[in-house]
Amino acid sequence: MVDQWRAANPWCVRFWGRHTEDESYGLWGAANRALEQPETKQTVGRLTYIYMPQILYGTLYCQLPSGRCLAYRGIKYEMVDELDDDDKVIGRSSQLRFSKGYGRSKIWHGTLCENVVQATAADILRGTLARLEKTDLNVRLHSHDECLIDVPEDQVESAKSMLRGIMREGFDWSEGLPLMSEETIQPYYSKFESK
Secondary structure, eight states, rough: HHHHHHHHHHHHHHHHHHSSSOOEHHHHHHHHHHHHHTOOOOEEEEEEEEEEESSTSSSSEEEEESOOOEEEETTTEEEEEEEOTTSEEEEEEEEEEEEEEEEEEEEOOOHHHHHHHHHHHHHHHHHHHHHTSSSSEEEEEOOSSOOEEEEOOOEEEHHHHHHHHTTTOOTTOHHHHHHOOOOOOOOOOSSSSSO
16 A cells, blocks of 8 residues: 555655665755765755754754754664564664654654654744734634634634635745645534534
């Protein structure tokens, strides 16, 4: 199933990237080139990676389209035990790892992809919430991808229209990103659509 999805979505496989002696592209390529060439920017699309060896035991930064940076501190390749289902060592491999909390965590192309997509979505949500604060729309709560507003019943349609406009407005740095929103009217908050 995984192979079929990847075959049907080559754009995503290219976005994740690869880094070998023969080729280096996408997120994984840019991140690894940054590690190999400290303090040299490596750009991939709208993202820029740079490795700063003197900061926090070596930190890889990823500058997002918004200008905000993600940081992977203490990043380096390490030899790690490979375990079977019974936690018995069956070998060792080299993994790119970084400090996370009080421990170490593996990073790979899927991690980089997940992090930049979610962080960019968070930047869009934060900016949208800041815009909503300047309106008469009463934001009651939000989650990672939702805003809940509370309005009188006779203002529901106009509030819905206003919310849609603000949610889809975008920012100077988000030009070309596929911004969409879906507005639902309900008498109370629920993940289920009212009938």
